[in-house]
Amino acid sequence: xxxxxxxxxxxxxxxxxxxxxxxxxxxxxxxLVNGFAAPTLDLAVxxxxxxxxxxxxxxxxxxxxxxxxxxxxxxxxxxxxDVFASTIRRHRFLWFQEVLEFWFAEPETGxxxxxxxxxxxxxxxxxxYADLEGDVRAVCDLQLRSxxxxxxxxxxxxxxxxxDWDETYTMEGTPNENGLYRFAVQxxxxxxxxxxxxxxxxxxxxxxxxHSFQAIPRRAAGSDFACDVTVIFYGADGKPVYVYQRTLWDxxxxxxxxxx
Amino acid sequence: MEWKDxxxxxxxxxxxxxxxxxxxxxxxxxxxxxxxxxxxxxYEPALAAERAxxxxxxxxxxxxxxxxxxxxxxxxxxxxxxxxxxxLVVLILGTAAFGGWEDVRDWTLFSQRHGASVVFxxxxxxxCPAPIQVGxxxxxxxxxxxxxxxxxMGYLHLNASCTTGQFWLEGPDLxxxxxxxxxxxxxxxxGRAPWITGFxxxxxxxxxxxxxxxNIPAGTAWVELIHPMGGWSIRVxxxxxxxxx
Numbered sequence: 001x002x003x004x005x006x007x008x009x010x011x012x013x014x015x016x017x018x019x020x021x022x023x024x025x026x027x028x029x030x031x032l033v034n035g036f037a038a039p040t041l042d043l044a045v046x047x048x049x050x051x052x053x054x055x056x057x058x059x060x061x062x063x064x065x066x067x068x069x070x071x072x073x074x075x076x077x078x079x080x081x082d083v084f085a086s087t088i089r090r091h092r093f094l095w096f097q098e099v100l101e102f103w104f105a106e107p108e109t110g111x112x113x114x115x116x117x118x119x120x121x122x123x124x125x126x127x128x129y130a131d132l133e134g135d136v137r138a139v140c141d142l143q144l145r146s147x148x149x150x151x152x153x154x155x156x157x158x159x160x161x162x163x164d165w166d167e168t169y170t171m172e173g174t175p176n177e178n179g180l181y182r183f184a185v186q187x188x189x190x191x192x193x194x195x196x197x198x199x200x201x202x203x204x205x206x207x208x209x210x211h212s213f214q215a216i217p218r219r220a221a222g223s224d225f226a227c228d229v230t231v232i233f234y235g236a237d238g239k240p241v242y243v244y245q246r247t248l249w250d251x252x253x254x255x256x257x258x259x260x
Numbered sequence: 261m262e263w264k265d266x267x268x269x270x271x272x273x274x275x276x277x278x279x280x281x282x283x284x285x286x287x288x289x290x291x292x293x294x295x296x297x298x299x300x301x302x303y304e305p306a307l308a309a310e311r312a313x314x315x316x317x318x319x320x321x322x323x324x325x326x327x328x329x330x331x332x333x334x335x336x337x338x339x340x341x342x343x344x345x346x347x348l349v350v351l352i353l354g355t356a357a358f359g360g361w362e363d364v365r366d367w368t369l370f371s372q373r374h375g376a377s378v379v380f381x382x383x384x385x386x387x388c389p390a391p392i393q394v395g396x397x398x399x400x401x402x403x404x405x406x407x408x409x410x411x412x413m414g415y416l417h418l419n420a421s422c423t424t425g426q427f428w429l430e431g432p433d434l435x436x437x438x439x440x441x442x443x444x445x446x447x448x449x450x451g452r453a454p455w456i457t458g459f460x461x462x463x464x465x466x467x468x469x470x471x472x473x474x475n476i477p478a479g480t481a482w483v484e485l486i487h488p489m490g491g492w493s494i495r496v497x498x499x500x501x502x503x504x505x
Contacts, residue, residue, distance in 0.1 A: 012338050019341030026348035033355045036428035036464065050426070052433050053395045053490025083489055093358045094351065104437065218436075219451025 037096035041089055044099045045078060048087065052102055054080040061180040062089065065117075065124060075117055077127050077180055078102070084113045084129060103217045112244040114229055116217055123210045126171075128181045128231050128244070135175065135233040135241050140183040143168040144209040145252055147224040152197045152204070159197035163205040181231075185210075216249050226252040263291055263309065266319045273323025276335035283326055291316055369427065371461050371468040383407030383417070384499060394492040396424045397432050402468075406498055414476035414501055416483050422460070422467045431467025434458040437489055440473045443481040448473050456485075 010018065031037075038044035041062065049057040057080045065073040065088070074089040076099060085102040092098060103118045115127040126142060146165040152158065171183035187210075191203035212225040221227070231244040267287055271280045291312050298308035316322065383405040391400035403419040422431045440448040440456045448456040453475065460469030473483055476498070484495040 012334055016334065016338045016341050019338070019345050023341060023344040023348055026345065026352065030348055030352050030355065031428075033352060038428075047429055050396050050429055051431070052437060053487060053492070055395075080489075093355045101433075 034092055034094070034096040035098065037092050037098045039095050039097075041076070041097060041099075044089065044097050045076065045087075048099045048102065049078075049080065054083060056080055058178075060084075060129060060178040061127070061176050061182065063125065063182055075125065075127070077115055077129070079129065082107065084115055086115050086118045086127065088118045110244065112231065112233075112242065114231075114244070114246060114248070116214065119214065119218075121211075121214075123185050123214055125185055126183050126229075128173075128183065130175065130179050130181065130231075130233060130242070130244075132179075132233055132242050134235040136236050137172065137174050138181050138183075138231050138233045140171045140173065140181070141168050141230040142171070142183075142185070142213075143226075143228045143230075144213055145226040146205070146209045146212060147252060148205050148208050150201045150204045150208070152200060157197050159201055161198075161201045161205075163202070165205055165209050167206070167209070212249075221249045221251065223251045226250045261313065261319075263288075263313055266313060266316060267291075269319040270323040270326065273320065273327045274330050275327055276330045276332040278339065279330045279335060283330070287316070287322075368461075368463045370466045371421070371431075371463040386496060386499070389494050389496055392492055392494060394487075394490055395432070396426045396429055397422045398424070399432070399492075399494070401494065401496075404496055406496075406501075408501065409474065411475075412478070413474070414478065414480065414498070416473040416476060416496060416498070418471045418485075418496070420460075420469055420471060422469070424465060427465050430462050430464055431460045431469065432490075434460045434469045434471055437487060438471065439486045439488060440483055441486060442473075442476060442483045444477060444479075446477065446480075448475075448483075 038047055042059065045057050045059060049055070057078050060077040060079055061075075062077075063075045065075055072091040076087045076089045078085045078087065084105040086105075087102050088100045090098050090100065100118060103116065105113050105115045108114075111131040113129040115129065117123060117125060117127075126140065128138065128140065130138070144165065144167055146163070148165055149160065149162045151160040167188060169185060169188070171185065173181040173183045175181050187203075187206060189203040189206045191200060191207065193200070209225070212221045213227055215221040216227060227248040227250075229244075229246050229248055232240050233242040233244070235241045267284055270287065271284050274280050274283060294315055295308050295312035298311055299305060303311065384407065386404040386406050388401040388404050391398055400421050400423075401418050402421050405417045407415055407417070409415050420434065422434075424431075435458050436450040438450065438456055438458055442448070446454060448454045450456055450458075455474045456471065457474070458469060458471040461467050471485060473485075476483060478501050480498055480501075482495055482497050484493050486493045
């Protein structure tokens with residue numbers, strides 16, 4: 001009561017001004033507790049791009065990550081002139097959203113750019129940007145080769161096996177309005193944790209190969225791994241209009257030992 | 261005319277309906293005070309009520325005056341401002357409940373790093389190049405050291421600070437997009453030898469970080485840090501260093 005008497009008595013106009021100023025301050029606090037995240041994806045991309053000194057980032061495509069229902073993330077593919085990058089959009093509380101660090105594609109001399117998902121534990125897709133005439137679909141062959149020994153142990157069991165891994169993943173895609181293709185990666189040996197250790201070895205070798213694949217943009221794919229990509233673009237008449245080939249990583253020892 | 265009719269007629273002029281009840285209460289309190297005062301000095305209740313009502317004046321005139329005092333736009337703006345304040349407090353608490361506050365604790369507006377206190381053995385302090393203004397940032401080299409690695413090659417270590425007025429931005433990338441070239445034409449890149457490595461913290465207004473260029477051959481006159489995408493560069497002149505025999 002005493003405190004109330006000490007406060008100046010405000011009329012409605014003054015109270016309104018006070019409330020609006022308080023709302024402005026609270027809005028700032030709300031923004032702050034949300035890490036100064038942006039209210040829209042465009043703005044989030046623009047702000048992140050400023051950290052790389054990019055001035056006019058253009059969003060080529062946004063695709064949901066098929067990781068889990070609880071984890072709302074999207075792959076965002078970008079370009080700024082000749083610079084191409086991938087990132088992840090994360091939805092935060094309310095309408096706030098943020099984009100993570102950019103992963104830049106290796107510079108290309110031709111009309112096609114290969115883009116990997118920004119750091120991902122599970123690879124779900126690869127992306128290709130193509131500036132071609134008349135292409136309506138494309139087929140991507142992703143070849144992963146690896147020299148790996150997988151070991152599992154626990155519960156008194158253990159299993160071990162060496163693999164000369166060599167698998168090619170063939171994926172088909174159509175371009176979006178910005179010339180971006182998304183090729184969905186389908187694992188050939190999905191892991192079943194209830195299976196025997198012996199049966200889990202091959203799926204683990206496949207996961208390991210994809211982890212190496214995901215480490216390529218960080219230049220950390222290791223010395224026992226190689227990856228080649230071939231994308232054939234087809235026109236409406238079904239004939240190839242362009243073939244893109246690239247070795248993304250090749251550090252595989254030529255003399256490999258053991259057999260799968 | 262009864263008091264209730266007078267009151268309803270006067271209050272009916274007030275366009276901002278949420279205020280009508282409060283006005284009615286205030287008018288009634290005023291009227292009742294006057295009526296009771298009259299009764300206290302000996303007026304009959306009926307006469308006191310009549311006099312008190314008459315003293316209230318013309319209902320329409322009072323109503324119009326009240327309407328002028330209780331402007332609808334101001335009333336609604338006031339209501340909106342109240343809802344806004346309460347809503348924002350709820351949203352802030354909601355953010356905290358959903359773990360947003362945890363994220364906030366991980367970053368700061370001003371860097372807490374004090375790299376200048378780090379001592380490099382066998383390193384020579386170099387004059388710092390002038391700060392540059394690029395994009396939203398001012399990048400300043402706060403300390404430059406040039407030393408020798410165990411393999412006899414040189415290394416350059418820079419402590420840099422980045423400031424921006426755009427407080428919602430984190431510090432600029434000093435990591436995988438930075439390159440360097442030396443006077444001998446050697447190119448240093450992230451993730452492949454010869455190396456350039458960097459780090460920056462996640463502070464907003466003032467962030468700090470470091471950049472190290474390794475395996476610089478003896479006799480190199482300068483090293484230029486280049487940000488190919490940003491189009492900026494910083495050149496550091498190196499002192500003469502004898503090749504180890």
